[in-house]
Amino acid sequence: MxxxxxxxxxxxxxxxxxxxxxxxxxxxxxxxxxxxxxCPGSSIRPGRHAEAFDEDEHVxxxxxxxxxxxxxxxxxxxxxxxxxxxIKELDLDVIHFFTPGA
Numbered sequence: 438m439x440x441x442x443x444x445x446x447x448x449x450x451x452x453x454x455x456x457x458x459x460x461x462x463x464x465x466x467x468x469x470x471x472x473x474x475x476c477p478g479s480s481i482r483p484g485r486h487a488e489a490f491d492e493d494e495h496v497x498x499x500x501x502x503x504x505x506x507x508x509x510x511x512x513x514x515x516x517x518x519x520x521x522x523x524i525k526e527l528d529l530d531v532i533h534f535f536t537p538g539a
Contacts, residue, residue: 438470438471438530438531439470439471439472439473439527439528439529439530439531440465440470440471440472440473440529440530440531440532440533441472441473441475441524441527441529441531441532441533442458442461442462442472442473442474442475442533442535443475443476443532443533443534443535444458444474444475444476444534444535444536445476445477445501445535445536446476446477446536447474447476447477447496454535454536457535458474458476458535461533462474462495471495472495473495473496473497473527473529474495474496474497475497475498475499475520475524476496476497476498476499477498477499477500477501478498478499478500478501497520497523499515499516499517499520500515500517
C-alpha cells in the first residue's frame with residue numbers, strides 16, 4: 438500500500454510525535470509498504486530552505502509558519518498546488534493525520 442503520514446511536527450524537532458511518525462514509517466516499510474511523510478518546511482518556501490536530512494524523496498514538506506503554538510510545532514497555511522498535485526499523483530491508499538493542524 439501507499440501510505441501518507443501527515444504531521445505538523447517533524448525533524449529537526451525531537452518529540453513524541455516525531456518518534457512515532459519515524460517508527461511507524463520504518464515498521465510499515467519493513468512490511469513492504471511505500472510510506473510518505475508530509476510535514477512543515479519551517480518556512481513559506483520550504484524548497485529553498487530544505488534541511489540537509491531531507492534527501493529522502495518520501496519526505497514532502499509544505500509551507501508553514503514556525504512556532505505558531507509551540508516552539509517545535511509549525512502552522513500550515515495551505516497546501517500549495519505542487520503539493521496537492523503530488524498527493525493526488527501518489528494515489529495514496531491510507532492517509533493518517535498525527536496532529537490537528539494538518
